[in-house]
Amino acid sequence: MIRAIDTDPASRKIRHPSLATPALHERVIEHAFSFAEWDYHPIFDCLEDRWSFHWEEKGRMRFESHQEKRYARAQREGQTPDFKQPPVQGFNPASSTALFNSQVITDPAFSTSLLTPPLSVIAYNRIAFGPRPGDIEAFDALGADDDSRLTAFVDQQLDPDSIDDSALDARLNTPDYSTLSKSLTELWTQHQLSSEWSTRIRPVKETAYAAYLRATHSERQLVEVLADFWHNHFSVYGWEDPANSVWVHYDRDVIRPHMLGNFRSMLEANAKSPAMLAYLDNFVSSGENPNENYARELLELHTLGSLNYFGSADPASVPKDANGVAIGYVEADVKAVARCLTGWSFRMWGDTPSNGEFVYRSSWHDDSEKQVLGQTFPPAQGDLVDGNQVLDLLAAHPGTAKSICQKLCRRFISDHPPESIVTSAAQVFQSHWQQPDQLKRVMRHILLSAEFRNTWGEKVKRPFETAVSAMRALRFDFALRINTDTSVWTASDQLEWVFQNSGQFPFTWAPPNGFPDKRATWQGSTPLVMGWRTANHLLEGPYQLEGEVDRTGLYTPVLADTLAAFPNPALRTPNNLASYWFERVLGYPPDTQQVSHVAAILDHSKHSPDQQDLDQPIDLGSNEWPTYWQSGLRAMVGLILMSPEFLQR
Structure with a gap:
């Protein structure tokens, strides 16, 4: 790890518009060098006029980093440093500097309000994974005003069967996704019972790859956003036995059919799924040895939530509602629910047949009387009655x-x-709890609320959303393929590795609470830098891979799209290019200050001191030394993908 030292802190100029604090800027530079592995990257040209580093001066920069560490260590140990002046302060590797401290960036070198974007942009960044080229225009054509357009868009997305998604189907209807059509029995017998790890893990890997393709290319965007939500609500770690082999069933048959349907139906499907039964150990829970893992998460995470937990209180002390039902749960309820669900299992290894299907083992069930939330469950009620x-x-x-x-x-x-929307949505949820379209009604209520329309910038994109929204904006068109030859490293392997390092690869969250959904987890410097790495990889393409793709095989057609947008070479100025890509990525025009900051990466003065005009065209037909204009163009787009406007929701 290295860092650059600002030659003149008083005149510091933050050229990257997403870097809201100097400390974060320094940290991004540090990680950028680590990522580049001492190779040239166009971002260095954008920064070097204000920072005393040059990409080729490796030894000096490495020494400065070591000097700072030595100085800090000497201070901690009460010793006198062996050099006279301390290094420049402001970079604290132990801190988690916020990317967005408020709605307004206050750095004097980049002071601009993050204005609320058009409703079309809000809708596409929440109901969908961000706009593609043409999506904003399609939204605006849905009605005469914002209210009518939003209503039409929401109703369209709430009726996914009416949306043609054949283009996505064609992408998934290939041998690379052969497990997506297999039944639970086929998944179990052909994959879980295999001795080969690569065979057992194939279904979850295909589903993870498909998650990226669906989120990027599906016209049924709300379905994919909801799939992400419900997978995190009913979170199961998918990359271990037996969940890995039956993951297609969990995604296709347990989660997706109920996302706009009935919560009670989804709850039962989940409770009976081999993935959840194995993950939280209920498949071996019996009257003699009840296991509380699933019962605890059923209450704490899947239904009542921790806000309704009364700890180890006496059940009789918990207030009751008008129907005599306790308003919250206690430890005794966890134990009672575990007993109610004893015997809920699946046909596992050694069973005849061994096929992963749900089975109720009546001899394992605790038939005694139970008390749950103040309600008495009589003894010996019959098969499945206690659990249901x-x-x-x-x-x-x-x-x-x-x-x-x-x-x-x-x-x-x-x-x-706001409490107002939570309360009103909960009323819709409860009053329709037995209706087949319960969750559809709830979603319509939330998405058409004033709170939805009038709130912006209070969330940030998580790594999965950042990658997918970037791919949508850039017209990502790469076929993710499963590699069955472990002796070869493919472009798909490399892209998977980049996605994994971003911090939110699908189905990899080990605890049962799902990936965090608050900005505090995702707005620190590490997620920002990993997002930058992901964006740069999408823009630069795979490294040279013998026999498959060369270094020029890019994932996204940034250069081709730019040339098509500016057929007249005289119009290919840094300002014009920055304006075009800002509006292309964000869905709305930026202000001129943002444009000038980002356009600076294509500043002629970096290469010709007498040329300092951001309105002078550049030659995108060349990517040769010393200008590297094509690489600079992609680096400029990468900066836009790390802007606050792009990363907020």
Whole structure:
């Protein structure tokens, strides 16, 4: 790790518009060098006029970094440093500098308000994974005003069967995604019972790859946003046995059919799925040895939520509602629910047949009387009755309605959504808890609310959303393929590696609470830098891979799209190019200050001191020394992909 030292802190100029604080700027430079592995990167040209580094001066910069570490260590140990002047302060590797401290960036070198974008942009960044070229125009054609356009768009997305998604189907209807059509029995017998790890893990890998393709290319965008939400709500770590082999079933048959349907139905499908049963150990829970793992998460994460937890209190002390149902749960309820669900299992290894299907093992069930949320469950009620009664009780509970709707509003509106929308959505949720379109009604209520329309910038994109929204904006058109030859490293392997390093590869969150959904987790310097790496990889393309693709095989047609947008070479000025790509990526025009900051990466003065005009055209037909204009163009787009406007929701 290295860092550059500002030669004149008083005149510091932040050229990267997303770097809201000097400390974060320094940290990004540090990581940029680490990423570049001492190779040239166009971003260095953008920065070097204000910072005392040059990409070829490796030894000096490495020494400065070591000097700072030695100085800090000497201070901690109360010793006198062996050099006279301390290094420039402001970079604290132990801190997590915020990318967005407020709605307004206050750095004197880049002072601009993050204005609320058009409603079309808000809609596409929350109901979808960001706009593609043409999406904003299509939204604006849906009605005469914002209200009518939003209503039409929401109703369209809430009726996914009416949307033609054949182009996506064609992408997935290939041998690379052969497991997506297999039944649960086929997944279990052909993959889980295999001795080959690559065979057992193939279904989850295909589903993860498909998640990127679906989120990027599907016309049914709300479906994909909801799939991401519900996978995190009913979170299961997908990359271990047996979940890895049956993951197609979990995604296709457990999560997706119910996302706009009925929560009670989804809850039961989840409780009976081999992925969840194995992940939280309920598949071995019996009357003699009840396992509380699933029961605890069912109450704490899937339904009532921690806001309705009364700890180890006496159940009799918990207040009751008008129907005599406890308003919250205690430890005794966790134990009772675990007993109600004993015997819920699946046909596992050694069973005949061994096929992963749900099975109720009546001899394992605890048939004694139980008390759950103040309700008495009589003894010996019959097969599955105790468990189904628990699911009914939880699905109808006001606490579940509040907990679920709070999470939905947090996903679609704000980290701290107004209580008004949470309460009104919970009323819709509870009053329709037995209806087949319950969740569709809830989503329509949330997405058409004033709170949805009038809130912006209170969330940031998580790494999955950042990558997908970038791919949508850049017209990503690369076929992710499963590599079955472990002796060869392919472009798909490399892209998967980049996505994994971003911090949110699908189905890899090990705890049962799902990937965090608050900005505090994702707005620090590490997620920013990893997002920058992902964006640069999407723009620069795969490294040379023998026999498959050469270094010029890019994932995204940035150069081709730019040339098509500016057929007249005289119009290919840095300012024009920056304006075009800002509007292309964001969906709305930027202000002139933003344009000039980003256009500076294509500043002629870097190469010809007498040329300092951002309105002078550049030659995009060349990518030769000393200008590297094509690489500079891609680096400029990469900066836009790291701007606050792009990263906020």
